[in-house]
Amino acid sequence: MSYQNFEKATELAKQCDGCFAGNGKPNTIISKASELLNIKFSRQNYKYFNEFGYLGFFGVEIFGIVKDTFSGSPETNCVETALVDRQDFNLPKDWLPIYFFDDGYMGYLDYSQLNKDGEPPVIMAIYNGEKYIVVEKVADDLGDFLLQLVEDQLSYQ
DSSP, rough: OHHHHHHHHHHHHHHHHTTTTTTOOHHHHHHHHHHHHHHHOHHHHHHOOOOOTTETTTTTTEEEEOOOOSSSOOOBBBBHHHHHHHHHOOOTTEEEEEEEEEEEEEEEEESOOOTSSOOOEEEEEOOOOSSSEEEEESSSSSSHHHHHHHHHHTEEE
């Protein structure tokens, strides 16, 4: 639950075989995404977009801002995925999709529950055909979540 975990996770991810990242996004693009979603991004989330855009390692893909426009395919683009899912499935407005677990389970940053550092937790939820159901809180913040993913993947090598 700290910025240090975020920094540690991103450094470890960069060292992983098969690590790929997008180009970091400039402030103007991040601000446009924030405005479109009506979410003020947390420090970790902002740094993630600014430094990477999006990130993947060992076949794990963390959603992010993939391109500089927000129309088209939502695949792994958290902004477009959120906008489409808000319209089509009534995704809660405070949720930002960041990870696909499997079998329809998604990971979201839940901006309705900020901690003392202003960071949202990562939750796992699924759409049941009528509404989203929270399955569990997966991590206290983005840094903890990324660190868990990286360390889990490194333990399989």
